[in-house]
Amino acid sequence: MSASSKLPPFDPADPLGIDDLLEPEDLAVRDTVRSWAADRVLPHIAEWYESGELPAVRELARELGSIGALGMSLTGYGCAGATAVQYGLACLELEAADSGIRSLVSVQGSLAMYAIWKFGSEEQKQRWLPGMAAGETIGCFGLTEPDHGSDPAGMRTYAKRDGSDWVLNGRKMWITNGSVAGVAVVWAQTDDGIRGFAVPTDAPGFSAPEIRHKWSLRASVTSELVMDEVRLPQDAVLPGVTGLKGPLSCLSHARYGIVWGAMGAARSSFEAALDYARTREQFGKPIGGFQLTQAKLADMALELHKGILLAHHLGRRMDAGTLRPEQVSFGKLNNVREAIEICRTARTILGANGISLEYPVMRHATNLESVLTYEGTVEMHQLVLGKALTGLDAFR
Template identity: 70%
Template sequence: MIQGTVRSFVDKAVRPNIAAWFEEGVAPRELASELGSLGLFGMHLTGYGCAGTNAVSYGLACLELEAGDSGLRSFVSVQGSLAMYSIWRWGSEEQKQEWLPRLATGEAIGCFGLTEPDFGSNPAGMRTNARRDGGDWILNGAKMWITNGSLADVATVWARTDEGIRGFLVPRGTPGFSAGDIHHKLSLRASATSELSLQDVRLPASAMLPEGRGLSAPLSCLNEARFGIVWGAMGAARDCLNTALAYAGDRVQFDRPIAGFQLTQAKLADAAVELSKGLLLALHLGRLKDQGRLRPEQVSVGKLNNVREAIDIARVCRTVLGAAGITTEYPVLRHANNLESVLTYEGTSEVHQLAIGQALTGIPAYR
């Protein structure tokens, strides 16, 4: 029922508009209330107005959202698995009461500031810092490639302190804090991607997430979001395959539909096999997560495989559409462009290979 509800929403509210949003490079803020009314924000969390669904249900929602567009799934994923999860898992009761109910309904938007201009795969090198000043904290630094940044009413910002890496909640309008959109993107164009600037931002002691200490805290949030990507990438791949199947059945060359040619069928068959394998992997990982048995390296397996295969499916399906495949009339190249970003964010393929390699050998090879 959850999957069907999300698919219906995407069909009615997203598909008729997404090509224009992508071409114009706009992220429609007005979708937030509709997504919130469906209970999609933080849907796998419990309490504070969150739906409390299981992991497989959340994965199915991500599948349908990304079948519409990766930017839509990113919007929901960052809101629920990064911004909300960071507060739900590491915040104080007061912080949870203040922010989670509003974030759950979409009345408020959140973002998650970890990546910096010079530190992506190596977040331990972050330069953003926070120092005590009496009872307050003073933050200075910059964050880059932040989804929802310019839309956000509150940002979870991770900074280096004398006590190690800590998280802080920075509300919109705080003096010294600003967010600007990154323009000229060729991918995730229907998504707000921003740079955060913090210049002598003064925050009360109550702004710090009291339970989140060290780099493991933000990385735990990323693991939640990566799980959604495992499912979401397969949604984009499924939409590409369905588009190619429909086009191949209608497109006639040499007096017959191109779906009847062996080379076309080989492409479609290979895509269907990889899609089915990816969906089964996502389902297996979802069931492990619901049992409390999912390990981070297993999420890396899912993210590495499913995004890599989704991009390949999108590219092959584009060849089935021929020249028509490069226009926004069809979703295939839009999905392919979006998946280039999905391949990179929340852990590049290389980093996930190293995470798996460490799990296999016991030897970290990051340095």
């Protein structure tokens, strides 16, 4: 660099210049989703969270479909065919608004739609995916059971053949979108191994009671799925996979979105703390002028932008077809854990105001407690990495 060259100014919102890694199309996707969230979610999210409801879920789904955010990394059937990095940027912006909104999109696109797109028949794809991409049909993903979360191989939901039909019985728990879904992708034991089924939610014997009394993900529809002698035709089974590799590959796709999304919640909390530190005065000056507060802000910025860099790196690997599941575990474990710590530190800067819904910090912190658990607990991702590092399986 010549002596006359001028360095770009330091940007507190992008201290590492990560935006320089993004293409114009990436920035356009990010800005579109950010603008939508600012207009349609942020003015209402505190009220939705406090009431424990997402009252406009179907309307929001259609709007998300109209901007191409549903199944956006899939191709065909009305899907946007976006890159993995673009999908990640969308997840970050959605979770900066609220984890519940990002969960709506993740379950729709990375779990329910992805399962049908990857393992479904052409007839199933034509039947379900266009409406799901448009947000006209909401999907859910039934894997977790009341007694089987981290060990899905032990699931008790069972599908048995009856002539040319299947009869499905069982229960699934903690299912995002369940009570508003038009189709449920349900995984069940069969005589031939674990299979996936595209279940119309108006099928006799299917019900999805909503789970209430949550202190996390309150602005999100969470349900139990109950299958009581649900009779399905042969063409309801997803023909492209048998065994746990089916649902686990869907989970890996969803976990990738969480790697980005958690940094959205962290960014929102960091920005709230930074703005507060610049304006809140104690002892005659803004608290951002005190060394301890600056140390907190510096450490928060460090972990936030390291996490975004990690997400970006994993996105490029996914786009190149070289992303391994263990690398997704690396990202999910690190970024969610650091995001929670950023939210907790932000809360200390805001003091008592940090627990108020006038600020986003406590809402993000409590939401992230759920994100820390779903799509693989901390312990499960530690064991995935431990096995990859040592070659020894410690799951049992």
